[in-house]
Amino acid sequence: MEQGTGGRKNFFKRITQKGQVSNDAEMSFMDHLEALRWHLMRAVIVWLAAAIAIFVYIDWIFDNVIYAPARSSFISYRVLCNLSHSLRIGDALCMPPVDIPLLGNTISGPFMSALSIAMVGGIIVAFPYLFWELWKFIKPALSKKEIRYARGSIFWVSFCFFCGAVFGYFLLAPFTFNFLANFHLGTTGAYKYIPTLDDYIDTLNSIILGCGLSFELPILAVVLARIGIINANFLRKYRKYAVVVILVVAAIITPSPDWTSQVLVAFPLILLYEISVFLCARVDRKKAKEEEEWS
DSSP, rough: HHHHHHHHHHGGGGGOSSSSSOOOOOOOOOHHHHHHHHHHHHHHHHHHHHHHHHHTTHHHIIIIISSGGGTTTTTHHHHHHHHHHHHHHHTTTTTOOOOOOBBSSSHHHHHHHHHHHHHHHHHHTTTTHHHHHHHHHHGGGGHHHHHHTTTHHHHHHHHHHHHHHHIIIIIIIHHHHHHHOOOOOOOOOOOOOOBBBHHHHHHHHHHHHHHOOOOOOTHHHHHHHTTTTTOOHHHHHHHHHHHHHHHHHHHHHHHHOOOHHHHHHHHHHHHHHHHHHHHHHHHHHHHHHHHHHOO
């Protein structure tokens, strides 16, 4: 345990330019910045490469990926409606047809929107590599025990992020756009609903990235449990407060005020919280077993 604590306290002292632990010499502050600079440069290069690839095929990506949730032919609408009929609950899960025209009111609008799609898409596509570079920078500061605890972290962090992104794209986005497209202000028809292109893209980006990051909750809980900040009993004790916080977070990251969309976000987050409790309990049992072996 002392070794792990010492590793965290001497984080920068134990990182070398080659990404290995040095026992004989300590790097200067500038050396640490140089090592960090190379990690950041490689991450930016991969991110830009992914963004450029997306920009090259921006027309196809916009038609078949970005704008797809705003069309009535989107697969989620059909699947949910068929599921509703299979469960014999009528049209409870069927949503009204939606086709959202997008307004462009600036000359640079299409180009800037294409850049936004490419940059955010580059982050999503390159996410595993970006996290790998972060891990390579942190790894030399960890003890062998901490590295063993973190085994497989790149896979699980990426897996949770992509699960959240898929959830946001295929489930939350259709509910959000359907609600907003069918919400009318007033009864005289004075208000014409034509959202701008950048507003649509910003909403979709916030849904995907927000859900992707929210699904990292179990990973964060396991990390905090392994370094001794939280445990399963702590999570059980504050479960009711966590549910309230989750509902607030769901309301924040859900662009639509529709309660259905907020429930769709809150339910998986509550489920992830329960998974976090389960995983923390496993960490607690493993730590207790190791303490028994050492005693």
